[in-house]
Amino acid sequence: MRIIVIGATGTIGKEVVRALEGRHEVVKVGHRGGDHQVDITDKGSIERLFREVGAFDALVSAAGQARFGPLESLSDEDFRVCLDDKLMGQVDLVRAGLGQVRDGGSFTLTSGLLAKYPVRGSSAITMINAALEAFTRAAALEMPRGARINVVSPTWVSETLVAMGRDGSGGLPAATVARAYVESVEGTRNGETLDVRSFA
Numbered sequence: 418m419r420i421i422v423i424g425a426t427g428t429i430g431k432e433v434v435r436a437l438e439g440r441h442e443v444v445k446v447g448h449r450g451g452d453h454q455v456d457i458t459d460k461g462s463i464e465r466l467f468r469e470v471g472a473f474d475a476l477v478s479a480a481g482q483a484r485f486g487p488l489e490s491l492s493d494e495d496f497r498v499c500l501d502d503k504l505m506g507q508v509d510l511v512r513a514g515l516g517q518v519r520d521g522g523s524f525t526l527t528s529g530l531l532a533k534y535p536v537r538g539s540s541a542i543t544m545i546n547a548a549l550e551a552f553t554r555a556a557a558l559e560m561p562r563g564a565r566i567n568v569v570s571p572t573w574v575s576e577t578l579v580a581m582g583r584d585g586s587g588g589l590p591a592a593t594v595a596r597a598y599v600e601s602v603e604g605t606r607n608g609e610t611l612d613v614r615s616f617a
């Protein structure tokens with residue numbers, strides 16, 4: 418398969434690339450790094466990327482910024498970043514990619530466990546993660562030519578916790594999280610939220 422990985426230079430994306438490379442042709446896309454660059458908050462940039470890379474069998478998005486903070490402190494800009502980057506950035510990857518996904522191909526997006534298990538400070542992130550999962554359920558009903566769409570819901574990634582100076586054992590290694598993306602790409606699921614904890 419020809420697989421585009423958006424966020425290929427990131428903590429999760431790097432392991433997704435590692436898990437897929439070898440069996441598939443992987444096109445690595447970053448914001449500043451990677452073989453190709455895209456800014457998912459800019460539709461022109463997304464359209465340019467698809468013109469550059471051409472047809473594909475699967476698109477994986479392991480990108481998307483969101484802001485965490487107390488509800489009373491989250492600014493208009495914090496909410497806008499969540500909506501424009503992690504939510505609409507990923508939705509626009511699907512909308513723009515529909516014309517170029519090959520028959521029977523797939524899209525895999527990224528949400529997060531905060532969608533289902535909110536904590537104090539997660540109101541904006543919980544909102545957009547849940548929206549991504551709702552979008553995926555509905556969009557699956559309209560995928561053209563046998564295409565599929567799923568969303569992976571990661572818990573804390575161990576490497577991310579360590580980078581934050583916290584105990585990595587509270588999360589799952591990125592290599593384990595990557596298994597959920599592989600299942601979405603290589604399996605037959607459609608319209609599902611894949612909870613990474615079931616791949617540990």
Ligand SMILES: NC(=O)c1ccc[n+]([C@@H]2O[C@H](COP(=O)([O-])OP(=O)(O)OC[C@H]3O[C@@H](n4cnc5c(N)ncnc54)[C@H](OP(=O)(O)O)[C@@H]3O)[C@@H](O)[C@H]2O)c1
Nearest residue numbers: 424426427428429447448449450456457480481529574577
């Ligand atoms: N890590 C966790 O613990 C965790 C937990 C739950 C959910 N998630 C979700 O998983 C996803 C990936 O997280 P991560 O920790 O792997 O992220 P990360 O290490 O920060 O990597 C982000 C990746 O996205 C790319 N990127 C950044 N801004 C972009 C933009 N505007 N357009 C296109 N690409 C952009 C980066 O490219 P460059 O390197 O070129 O800048 C990089 O490849 C995010 O949606 C995050 O919310 C992560």
